[in-house]
Amino acid sequence: MNKEETLEIEDSRLELENRIRNLLWTVSGDYKLDMKPDVSLFLRSKAIALYDGIKQGALARFYDKDLLGLYLVKKVFLQADEGELTAVAQLCIEEAIGEKICEERPGIRNMQREAFEDILDQEFEKMPSQADFLGRLKVAVLRRRLDGGVYRVEQKLQPFMDLVIRSGEAEDTMELIRCIDELYNSMIDPAFEQRRGSLERVMAVTLEELTEFSWEDFLSEEMYEEALESYVEKLTTNMAGMEDRSVTEEMEQKRQKKKNITVVTPEMLEKAYTYVELNYGRTYLSEAEEKKINYLMCRGVHSDCSLYFTEGVLKNPVKRNYQYEYAKRLRNKNIWLYHDKHRIVKRNISVLTDTLRKSLVLRSETQTVLSDRGQIVPSRLWRVGRSQDAKLFERELKADASDFVVDVLIDASGSQMSRQGEVALQAYIISEALSNVEIPHRVMSFCTFWDYTILHRFREYDDPRSANENIFNYVTSSNNRDGLAIKTAGYGLLAREEEKKILIVLSDGKPYDVLVNRPNARNPKPYQGKEAIADTATEIRRLRNLDVSVLGVFAGEEKDLATEKKIFGKDFAYIRNIKNFSKIVGRYLTKQLETDG
Incomplete structure (x- = not known):
């Protein structure tokens, strides 16, 4: 792959991921099927990357991929070799679905052929030795497919090839599992059944046994509560491919070396963290909680990012520095605006409170x-x-009038500086009205500084009404990575027990996070334009699909209104004058309160 193609992949990672997902969904016929596409395969071959997505879709359609994945995990639990077991499964799965998908969709055959040719060509230097039966069997399976099923194998390999061919006749998942199990036991570990038991013993391993086992050595990420789930997902994803992943990793390392990508040391990361802590206040999360939320949220386009949770430099400062004094001045400015527009704000709170109360009474x-x-x-x-x-x-x-919870998320990027006081008042009006009708709600702001997305919490869901005063600590600075902030806010909201969940996002409709190239630091890929808009819109659609009602309150320039529409669809409000704020937001909230979840 040449330099131009490599740059194209870097610039359109989200588009490539969507393309692979669309292939998977089309082939499987299941548009709820979740998958994390391996875009790095494009560095090897476009055909390999696309065929990998197609196979995952076909596997989900023709067989129970979750049962297959669970079998692999149980076999590994009983001390089967993970790498060799996965490789054996890949051969049998290819035979089971490779021809089926080509017969259904003849256009896939050329892509399949090209993918296999690329695998053989790129892995030529790692061609198996005479002692490597598994490697030689893989080459035979690929060449047999390329030769239209007429490729002859050496006599020693024939019994194993017969088992692979038998996989192509598997009518259900258990029959396919039997082929995989028999091939592994006969070729890789003939003593396995004697030591660890038959397939029936493997399938009898309980979920409790798996949960209690430490999977730390099998995961590339740090150990979390979801370790077993992560490992099952990893094996389930890997079993559909045919490529040697070590070759993919080597190619990626060479690419990074050519691009002079800097490896950031722990000392450098600690220095950046200390600077964030100094300017935004100490975090309220423990180290373990912080690691867990970053592991769960910072993936895909946000993989080089970090999340930082704080109650602000005024609430929990490291020391009284310039940033502390600056935040104090801005708080006073916000409060001054509140007093200047006191009657308008009180009127809005009263109108919104009455609107919500009537809806709750009716409910x-x-x-x-x-x-x-x-x-x-x-x-x-x-x-x-x-x-x-x-x-x-x-x-x-x-009906239960109290079964509601609301999240208010405020864009605190530098582009909001000229509207800072107005935005703070909007959030305060919503929070006061929700407190008056006793609907639990959380209010946070977000901005991005370096590779950190800062989530500033003003009040937690069940805090008393007095906590609403913290909203006047709202300060704007730096960039905004909307998709990551919305995804993270949604994670907390979805964990609530209330049936009806509502997210209100106050933003200017301009997701933008382009980091100046800092030496010796993580520099996430620029987050702007179509890719940033698509990512933000995707996160909102994902939450709506999970029955979270999302309202976008536009607090930006009129020229950016079209972008806001792309992100939020029909559920967004344009507030030209704060006098009308309670009526516009009230209409939306009333609709949600009066609609049964």
Whole structure:
């Protein structure tokens, strides 16, 4: 792959990921299927990368990939070799689905051929020795496919090739698992069954046994509660491929060397963290909590980023430096604006409170419905034996008026500086009204400094009303990585027990995080333009698919309104004048309160 193609991959990573996902969804027919595409395979071969996505889709369609993945984990738990077991599974899976997808979609055959040719060509230097039966079998399987099924193998390999061919006739997942298990036991570890037991013993391993086992040695990431889940996901993803991943890693290392990518030392990272702590206040998370949330959230386009959670430099300063004094001045400025517009703000709070209260009262009203149980209705007894309608009773249904939770997320990037006070007032109005009707809510702001996305918490869900005053600590600075902030806020919101979840985002519709190239530091890929807009919109769609109602409150320049529409769709509000704020936001919240979840 030439230099231009490499740069193209770096510039369109999100587009390539979407392309692979679309192939997977089209082939599988399941548009809810989750997958993390391996874009690094494009560095090796476009055909390998695309065929990898196609195979994962086909595997999910024709077989139970979760059961296959669980079998592999259970076999590894009983001390099978992970690498060799995965390689054996790859051969059998290719035979089981490779021809099926080509027959259904003839256009895939050319891509399959090109992918196999690229694998053989790129892994030529690692061609197996005479003693490497598994490597030689892989070459034979690939060449057999390229030769239309007529490739002859040496006599020693024939029994193993027969098992691979038998995989192509597997009608269900357990039959495919039996082929994989028999091939591993006969070729890789003939004593496995005697030492560890048959396939029945493997499948009998319980979830409790797996959960209690430490998978630390099998994971590239640090150990977290989701270690077993991460390991299952890793094996399930790897089993569909055919390429040697060590070759992919070597090619990636060579690319990084050519680009002079700097490896950031722990000392450099610690220095950057200390600087963030000094300017934004100490974090309220423990080290373990911080590591866990970063591991879960900072992936894909945000993989070189970090999250930092704070209550602000005024609430928890390291020392009273210039940043502390600057934040203090801005708080006073926000409070001064509040006093200047005191009547307007109070009026907005009152109107929004009344609107929400009326909706909650209506929701709490008792509704009588016909049912198959409850209090009998004598006038309906004539239906017995004469009608299929067995609803002879009445029941009173009372909706739960308190089953709501709200998150308010505020863009605190430098582009909001001219509107800082107005934005703070908008968040304060929402928070006061929600407190008045006792709906639990959290208020946070976000901005990005260097590779850190700073999440400044003003109040937590169940804090008392007095915590709303913290919103006047709202300070703007630096850039904004909206997709990461929204994803992280959504993670906390989804963990709540309330049935109806609402996220309100106050932003200027301009996700932008382009880091100046700092030496000896992590420099995430520029986050701007179409890619940043698409990423932010994707996170919002993901939350909506999980039944979170998302409202975008536009607090920016009119020229950026079109971008806001792309990100939030129809559910966004443009506030031209703060006097109308409560009516516009109230209409949206009322709609959510009056809609059964």
